[in-house]
Amino acid sequence: MLRSIALVLLTAWGLAAGPVMAERLAITNATVHTLGEDGVIEEATILVRDGRIEAVGSDLSAPSGVTRIDAEGRIVTPGIIDAHGQIGIVEVGAVSGSNDSSVSGRHFTAAFDVTDAINPASMLIPVNRVEGITRAVVAPGHGSGGTLIAGRGAIIDLGGEGDYVTRSPAAMYASLGETGAQLSGGSRGAAMLHLREALQDARDFADNRSAFERRERRDYALGRLDLEALQPVIEGDMPFIVQVHRASDIRAALRLATDFDLRLVISGGAEAWKVADELAALNVPVLIDPLQNLPGRFESLGATLENAARLHEAGVDFAFATGDSHNARNITQAAGNAVAHGLPHEVALAAVMSQPARIWGIDDRVGRIEAGLDADLVVWDGDPLEVTSYPDHVIIKGREMSMETRHTRLRDRYMNLEDDELPRAYRR
Structure with missing residues (x-):
């Protein structure tokens, strides 16, 4: 009773x-x-x-x-759709027990999926929700001792408990540029070599799965779960999100995408305006923080508050993102700053609402x-x-x-x- x-x-x-x-x-x-x-x-x-x-x-x-x-x-x-962040997997960034954004200890971790780590009761969900964020792309990160391929992200709604997963897995994440170099022995060239090896192994695994299971195939640089996780990427069914800023690194990512026929999305893109015509020609979207202006690293010396306006003028698809968990809610302020630096008002609204939905392939549901x-x-x-x-x-x-x-x-x-x-x- x-x-x-x-x-x-x-x-x-x-x-x-x-x-x-x-x-x-x-x-x-x-x-x-x-x-x-x-x-x-x-x-x-x-x-x-x-x-x-x-x-x-x-x-x-x-x-x-x-x-x-x-x-x-x-x-x-x-x-609002947070196009790239860590809502639900990071509560207190400095407290490891509340941070589920990344893993370490293996060279590749393509099979890592953030979905099972998402906490729909996170205190940060209502804090961001009351300022208009209704959906969020939850992305794995490259923490200390992280890996070149960070893993798979998910899309959730911020309605709380229940059926909150919109899509899982939603995308595969990797890094080039300075972060990729640091995770690959110190050189951008090594990072690109490792990514190419991973994708080549995934292709070979797909073509020779039976031989692999009979142990009649050469060793791969990746484990079986990672090879399986990369199949939707090499088949073009899953976006491949590459974190990169420098113009030359973006061009390297474009070459990789062309060689392997990937659904590439550039994340970061501080110098994306320098290669806007190439991005538009290949129909590659970009996720940018419109407030990024200061050259925090050598790879972002060309950062400018006019990045969004220049990408729009060149016909590049883009969406705004902060990459944050606590203050993703400030994305409207960032979008307003982009308007102050030449972006049309309705285009800025679209960059936090309809464009993320289109880039992420959920525009049949939201946006x-x-x-x-x-x-x-x-x-x-x-x-x-x-x-x-x-x-x-x-x-x-x-x-x-x-x-x-x-x-x-x-x-x-x-x-x-x-x-x-x-x-x-x-x-x-």
Whole structure:
């Protein structure tokens, strides 16, 4: 009996603490940036049914009995997609027990997959979610003693527990440039040699799998699990994300992709603007941090705040990413800075919403406000790219999310303390 009562109480608490469920939802009186063919729709209504967008337009009326959100003329956009980060696998970067982003000890670790390490209850999920991030690409990293091929990433939604994995595995990650050189004995040439060997071995394994299993094939530089993990890469079914910054290193990655017919995506790309025409010609997307400006390394001497504008002018597909776990939420500020340095406003919005969805191949589910897509929506109290703007409502797959975080709880706890309740050092 006591056990049953406890289960009922725990279930009730979980429902109260979780997102608000609504089979049908209507957002009315909104300025909707669809980021699709319909462009911006004024005085629009968005109808949501069973987690998907049912309709959007200025000539719609909300049915009776549905949950309503009156936007009062506010801006509504698709949810932000963090195109490259570590939300859910890093809680405290300096505490190894809360950091599951990388492995060490083997030369190649292509089979490493972050999915099983993701914590959907991470404190960093609501902190990023309340500022408009609804989906995130979770990428493995190259930690101390890491490997040239870091492993496989995943795409998740930030709705919390439950069916939160959008795609797994989503991509294979590797490094060239200075990081690749350091992980390969000190030379960029050695890093490229190791990557080519890995891909050649994966091809040979695919062609001679039976002989390998009978131990009638030569030894490979990679283990069986790594060879298996690389099969979707060499078949062109999985993106191959290469972390690289210098223009010459980007060109080397392009040659590798051409030789092996890879679905290459450049991550980092501080000097991508220098090779923009080549990237556009080969249809290779780039994930960039638009705030990257200072030459933190020799490989990023050409970093500039105009990187995004120059890539756009050349016709390169790109999305914005911070690579962060704690402050991925600042991506709208970064996008606003790109606008200040020549990027069109709607293109900057697309770079954090629709473009990541397209690059990652999930644009049939998210990234735009169109009928049939998942209802990942954000209602903003101002221009999303202004630092003073903030979401009033965040909706993921049709569910309205709580706007409470550990930050807001701490604020509410200590905001109105009397002077004598404060520690002596903080008294007025």
